[in-house]
Amino acid sequence: MKQASLGESGTTLAEVLVASLFVSILATMTVSFVRTALLSVRTLAVKSAVQEEVVMVVDLMRREVRMAGFGGSGRPVAGIRAARRDAMIVASDVTGDGDTADANELITYAHDAARTQLVRGTGGAPPQPFVSDVPPGGAEFRYFAADGTELPPLASPDATQSAAIRRVDVRVQVERPNPNPGAPRPLRSVIRAAICRRNP
Amino acid sequence: MTSRLDQRGTALVAALGVAVMLLPVGAFVMLQAHTDMAIERNLRHALETFYAAEAGLEHAVAEIPPGVSFDALLVGPDQVAGTRDDGRFPFRTPPPAFFPRPPLRYEVEVMRVRSDLLRVISRGGGANDSASTLEALVARSPTAFTPAAAYLETDPRSVVVGDDFWLSGWDHRLEGGVPQRIESAGGVPALTSPDIAGVQVLRERLAVVGDHFAGLGTTPSISTASRLGLDGYVTRLATDPAAVRPTLAADGSGSIGTPEQPQLTLLDDDLRLSGRLTGAGVLVIRGGLHVTGTLEFAGLLVVAGAVVLDPTGTVTVTGALWRAAGLDDRMELRGHGAIRYGSEALAAFDRLQPGRLPHAATVVGWQEEL
Numbered sequence: 215m216k217q218a219s220l221g222e223s224g225t226t227l228a229e230v231l232v233a234s235l236f237v238s239i240l241a242t243m244t245v246s247f248v249r250t251a252l253l254s255v256r257t258l259a260v261k262s263a264v265q266e267e268v269v270m271v272v273d274l275m276r277r278e279v280r281m282a283g284f285g286g287s288g289r290p291v292a293g294i295r296a297a298r299r300d301a302m303i304v305a306s307d308v309t310g311d312g313d314t315a316d317a318n319e320l321i322t323y324a325h326d327a328a329r330t331q332l333v334r335g336t337g338g339a340p341p342q343p344f345v346s347d348v349p350p351g352g353a354e355f356r357y358f359a360a361d362g363t364e365l366p367p368l369a370s371p372d373a374t375q376s377a378a379i380r381r382v383d384v385r386v387q388v389e390r391p392n393p394n395p396g397a398p399r400p401l402r403s404v405i406r407a408a409i410c411r412r413n414p
Numbered sequence: 415m416t417s418r419l420d421q422r423g424t425a426l427v428a429a430l431g432v433a434v435m436l437l438p439v440g441a442f443v444m445l446q447a448h449t450d451m452a453i454e455r456n457l458r459h460a461l462e463t464f465y466a467a468e469a470g471l472e473h474a475v476a477e478i479p480p481g482v483s484f485d486a487l488l489v490g491p492d493q494v495a496g497t498r499d500d501g502r503f504p505f506r507t508p509p510p511a512f513f514p515r516p517p518l519r520y521e522v523e524v525m526r527v528r529s530d531l532l533r534v535i536s537r538g539g540g541a542n543d544s545a546s547t548l549e550a551l552v553a554r555s556p557t558a559f560t561p562a563a564a565y566l567e568t569d570p571r572s573v574v575v576g577d578d579f580w581l582s583g584w585d586h587r588l589e590g591g592v593p594q595r596i597e598s599a600g601g602v603p604a605l606t607s608p609d610i611a612g613v614q615v616l617r618e619r620l621a622v623v624g625d626h627f628a629g630l631g632t633t634p635s636i637s638t639a640s641r642l643g644l645d646g647y648v649t650r651l652a653t654d655p656a657a658v659r660p661t662l663a664a665d666g667s668g669s670i671g672t673p674e675q676p677q678l679t680l681l682d683d684d685l686r687l688s689g690r691l692t693g694a695g696v697l698v699i700r701g702g703l704h705v706t707g708t709l710e711f712a713g714l715l716v717v718a719g720a721v722v723l724d725p726t727g728t729v730t731v732t733g734a735l736w737r738a739a740g741l742d743d744r745m746e747l748r749g750h751g752a753i754r755y756g757s758e759a760l761a762a763f764d765r766l767q768p769g770r771l772p773h774a775a776t777v778v779g780w781q782e783e784l
Contacts, residue, residue: 237428244432251439258443262450269457277782284781288531288551308781412780 256393257401264347264388264403271332271345271386272405278304278321279382283413286310290414292376294357297368300325302355302382306413325353332386345388352387383408459544462518464782467538467546469513470520471780474503474534475550478775479640480559484532484552487524501525503534517541530554531778551779558760558771560714560734561639562606563629563753567739570607570616570636575626576725576748581605583629586732586754588673588712593732593754602755604629606639613638629755642772644738648718651698652680656767665689665707670697673712676763678770684719687727695763696770702742705729705749712759714771720744723751732756 225233282304283293289307291314296303301324305314314320315337322335326343327350335341357365358381368375384407389400478487490499503522514520523535532552539545563583566573575581585599604627607613617636620627629635651657657680662668667689671677676695684701685691687709694712702719703709705727713733720742723729727749733756737745747753764771 240428240432244435248435248439251436255439255442255446258446262446266453273457277784281781284779286551286779286781288527288553288778290778306781414778 253394253396257397260390260393261401261403264390264401267345268386268388268403268405272384272407275323275384275386276407276409278306279384279409280412281306282411283376284308285312285413287312292371292373293411293413294371294376294379294382295320296322297355297357297365297371297376297379299354299356299367300327323353323355345386347388347390349387349389352389354385356383356385357381358383377414379411381408381410455542456544459540459542460546463538463540463544463546464548465538466514466518466520466540467536467548469509470522470536470538471534471548471550473505473509473520474522474524474536475552475775475777477503477506478532478552480642480772480774482554482769482772483529484524484526487532488526514538527551532775547783549779549781549783550777552775553778554773555776557757557773558714558764559774560602560736560755560760561642562603562637563734563755564605564745565639565642565734565736566605566607566609566743566745567642567644567737568607568743569609569612570605570745571612571619572744572746573605573616573620574746574748575620575623576723576750578750579626579723579729579747580752580754581627581629581635582752582754583635584755585758586756587758588732588756591710593730593752593756596758599757601630603631603637603639604635606637608639608641610638642736644716644718644736647772648698648700648716648738651678651696651716651770652682652700654678654680654770656770657698662691663689666691667707669693671695671713673759673762676713676759676766678763678767694759695767702740709751712756713763714760721746723747723749725749727751729753733759 283290284306285291286307287310291305291307293305295305303320303322305320307314308319309316317337320338322341324333324341325348326333330346330348331343332345332348332353333341334344357379359365359378360380365379387402387404389402392399392401487504488500489495490497490502491504492499493504501523503524518540520536520538525533527533530553534550534552536548537545563581581604583604584601585596586593587596613636617634620634624634627634627636631637657678659680660668660670666685666687668691670679670693673694678695679693679697681699685699685703687705688707690708692710696714697711698716700718703717704722706724708728710730715731715735716738718738719740721737722744723746725748729749729751731753735753760771
């Protein structure tokens, strides 16, 4: 006699298969979602870091260009010692001793295209890496007179030419590889600033 | 039919599992966003306080009056030396109502670096205790100051100019006794006064003879200027030991200095000139000036009372003319001649007798404290 099935518990094979199918679909979706989310987070972190670096660099340049030419003794010095498209040297006499040989008085910014770096040097010392992943053309300096006329780049302007530069337009671009292998475009941050000199 | 008690499933477990896996991701995104917002907020506050500090610096520098020393600025708003407010900048006017608004604010201090050099320090403050400190080194301009070719301390509405009289704010020098414009040099307005309403009325009234007022600004070159306080200046020059009190002829004729030997000349009464008076340097007339004859002067002419040039008279001033606040504030220039700005004539006297002519304040250094 066939035993009654009442009271039996468990799942049928069909139920198990359907449940497995749903669970695997859900797991795949979850893994994919988490992976995408993690990549997005990593991308966001890199993008944020790149932006902060560029903001910091331009902020420092802004302060130093504004102060270019300051003479602590009341006698202004030639504030722009090099006015190239890819490099700039700014000078100030912070200590007021009449020269620009002390620490942080002569500041060089230059773009090292070969190493894709923006370098910064102080006091005539060899420039040190300041920000990396600056592509060719990623750091540009342009110079303007008081009336807004653009001035030609000069490797070593004399005192008159230096005094004529009243505004420096800076453009800094940093490109860092995207941590997401599916996104071929690098993460880029560009900041432009028009900095007016305050000193004579 | 199965009862609810028999139901078993994995939906809740699966949902919780997914939530647990996503929680760190969400937390990281939130943390990152929060950090970015904090950075942005700090940058904004830093920028705001920088501009608040710079506004304080500009406000202070603009309020440093032309003069020969900075002493009056060092004793604080109460103008008494040795009190607690010494070193605080003595603002004459408050900042405009629209800037800086709380929490933005600025405080300005001054200190002497040398007798000819002042350090002005502006501290800007804002939200979240953000702060920015800027400094300016202020010296006196090497060029003697005049706000215009003609400066009137009081209401300029009474100014009358005849067809043959000119005022020029363009810089001139005397060549063989004849004024010649220095094309390469700058200039000043032809006429200024601190009376804003009076200047407006005068500009409108004299628009038809605008070419008689040449100089900086639009035609006619008439503008407003800060008050110089000529009463005090005249009093100071009157007690100057170098002041010469000449004896002029009855018709006012005489010679009071030459362009090569300019001098400080003081006349304690009205000058009624029907003869010929020539001179150079600084001429202070503590009364009025009434000319029916000829006056030729190179330098600064300071008149405490009315200036009246009759149609028969001639006045040629190469330098500047200042009229102080007097009971009679007429300025009637109906005769011939011109008042021309002449920096060289002023400089010649300034070289020979320094400390008498005021010099404007000029910023020679600017720095930001890091």
